[in-house]
Amino acid sequence: MTTTVSLRRLELARAATEPALAAEIKALFRRGAVPDRRVREGARAILDSVKAGGDAAIRNANAKFGGGRADGSLLVSKAEMDAARDALPPRIRAGLEQMIQNIRRFAETELPQTRTTTVVPGVEIERRWVPLARVGVYAPGGSAAYPSSLLMGVVPARVAGVGTIVVASPADADGAINATLLGAAGLVGVDVFIVAGGAQAVGAMAYGLPDAAVEPVDRIVGPGNAWVTAAKLEVFGECGIDLPAGPSEVMVVADATSDPAHVASDLLSQAEHGPDSPALLVTWDAAFATRVEVELAAQLATAARRSILERSLAAGALVVLARGRDEALAFVNSYAPEHLSVVVDDAEEAVARLVNAGSLFVGPYAPESAGDYASGANHVLPTGGLARSCGALSTESYGKFIQVQRISRDGLASIRDAVEAISEAEGLIAHKRAVELRFEGES
Numbered sequence: 001m002t003t004t005v006s007l008r009r010l011e012l013a014r015a016a017t018e019p020a021l022a023a024e025i026k027a028l029f030r031r032g033a034v035p036d037r038r039v040r041e042g043a044r045a046i047l048d049s050v051k052a053g054g055d056a057a058i059r060n061a062n063a064k065f066g067g068g069r070a071d072g073s074l075l076v077s078k079a080e081m082d083a084a085r086d087a088l089p090p091r092i093r094a095g096l097e098q099m100i101q102n103i104r105r106f107a108e109t110e111l112p113q114t115r116t117t118t119v120v121p122g123v124e125i126e127r128r129w130v131p132l133a134r135v136g137v138y139a140p141g142g143s144a145a146y147p148s149s150l151l152m153g154v155v156p157a158r159v160a161g162v163g164t165i166v167v168a169s170p171a172d173a174d175g176a177i178n179a180t181l182l183g184a185a186g187l188v189g190v191d192v193f194i195v196a197g198g199a200q201a202v203g204a205m206a207y208g209l210p211d212a213a214v215e216p217v218d219r220i221v222g223p224g225n226a227w228v229t230a231a232k233l234e235v236f237g238e239c240g241i242d243l244p245a246g247p248s249e250v251m252v253v254a255d256a257t258s259d260p261a262h263v264a265s266d267l268l269s270q271a272e273h274g275p276d277s278p279a280l281l282v283t284w285d286a287a288f289a290t291r292v293e294v295e296l297a298a299q300l301a302t303a304a305r306r307s308i309l310e311r312s313l314a315a316g317a318l319v320v321l322a323r324g325r326d327e328a329l330a331f332v333n334s335y336a337p338e339h340l341s342v343v344v345d346d347a348e349e350a351v352a353r354l355v356n357a358g359s360l361f362v363g364p365y366a367p368e369s370a371g372d373y374a375s376g377a378n379h380v381l382p383t384g385g386l387a388r389s390c391g392a393l394s395t396e397s398y399g400k401f402i403q404v405q406r407i408s409r410d411g412l413a414s415i416r417d418a419v420e421a422i423s424e425a426e427g428l429i430a431h432k433r434a435v436e437l438r439f440e441g442e443s
Contacts, residue, residue, distance in 0.1 A: 005296040007281070009289070009319045012327055029334045033246035033384025034233065035226035043199040043230035050203030055211040058200045062170075067142060067197025070175025074204070075212055076182065076193035084179055085186025095374070096147065096184055100155055102376030107156040110395035122411020126404035131161035134215060135398055136205030136239075138222035138232075141169035142197060145178030146223075152378050152393065153222045154188045160398035165190055166217055168205050170197025198224075202231035206239050221393055223380055242397050243390050246383040247276040250368055251337035251357075253328055253350070254281065256288045258343035262364055264295035266341050269369050271312040272305055278316040280337070282328050289319045329353050336387035339368045358387045412438065 015022040049057045062068025112129040137153030140146045157165050167190045171177050194204050208216040219240035232241045250270030254263050271279040283289050303309055322328035336356035344350050347362050358381030372379045380393035423431035
């Protein structure tokens with residue numbers, strides 16, 4: 001007897017006649033990446049204490065919520081990072097170094113350029129690219145340490161030319177920092193490493209560590225849990241952020257031409273993040289969906305983290321059955337997933353129509369895990385539907401453009417009437433006067 005995993009199915013054809021199903025689909029599209037109000041309020045309280053209490057408040061938060069070192073120290077020395085780098089097992093170090101090389105190679109293609117435009121003769125505008133002075137990178141640590149996220153945050157910052165890179169990451173329950181994560185920090189020459197997690201880590205980067213002479217950063221990037229996301233939203237305005245990032249998501253759009261074993265493995269690889277990580281299969285072939293469920297059961301039987309995967313599939317896995325290719329692709333665009341695997345016939349035609357996704361993985365040999373680690377693309381991606389308006393973390397995230405306007409007398413004369421007329425229409429007479437007086441006394 002064949003064993004299967006029965007995933008909940010959502011049949012799009014029924015939405016027109018079943019209001020409850022239509023409402024469920026709408027909720028999927030507008031799910032959001034922002035934590036609920038209680039988490040926002042809790043993060044705000046922690047940040048208020050950090051802003052007022054500095055280093056001592058961060059130690060207290062680490063002791064209360066976890067993430068601090070056993071000895072209470074907040075900073076990792078450069079010597080510790082270098083020692084961890086030198087102690088990396090050869091195979092892991094080689095993997096990290098290849099990852100760094102590939103991320104750097106792609107990030108260099110994203111480096112913005114300064115450009116100057118002559119709008120009209122005598123009016124010249126320079127759009128000047130300037131890297132940020134100080135950037136904070138949150139790297140998940142503790143029981144779920146991700147050296148890969150540290151590299152995804154730090155390497156593009158180096159390419160952009162950021163002056164000082166501050167990393168914040170928590171220790172585990174025993175007060176120890178993950179050795180591979182610390183070694184990765186040594187490989188890329190992190191300038192400041194703060195040992196803290198959650199909202200207090202964001203506060204440490206946003207407000208600095210007065211006692212340790214660590215200055216506030218200009219922008220905070222990187223993924224984290226709901227508390228990190230909430231804290232990033234709270235400090236926005238006092239410093240910049242990349243985007244609010246919710247739980248990891250995976251969507252696979254597939255048809256009968258794809259291998260159900262590959263599809264099942266891709267769903268499991270992202271479901272492994274936890275029960276709050278959605279895993280969706282979108283297809284227009286119900287029989288193919290059943291074959292994927294059979295493969296899920298087979299792979300779960302020998303999976304190293306079976307209990308986590310089973311809980312995740314039960315909580316967030318879904319088969320979306322469309323009536324055809326067009327409806328399936330329209331659903332994908334409306335959902336705007338973080339990770340999207342495209343394994344359908346004529347995949348490039350489908351890719352050309354898919355405009356809302358954080359990162360696309362095309363074809364049978366492009367698993368999401370390749371992008372998580374070594375393809376060179378950044379894995380810090382928009383979640384919760386933000387892929388409708390946001391893209392991946394990139395080199396551009398670590399700088400800004402300054403407008404430099406150079407205007408000659410003739411240039412100002414050519415736009416004078418427009419400036420004076422519109423400023424007068426808006427009732428801003430001092431604006432008009434600032435132009436007029438430059439031409440007084442001239443014939």
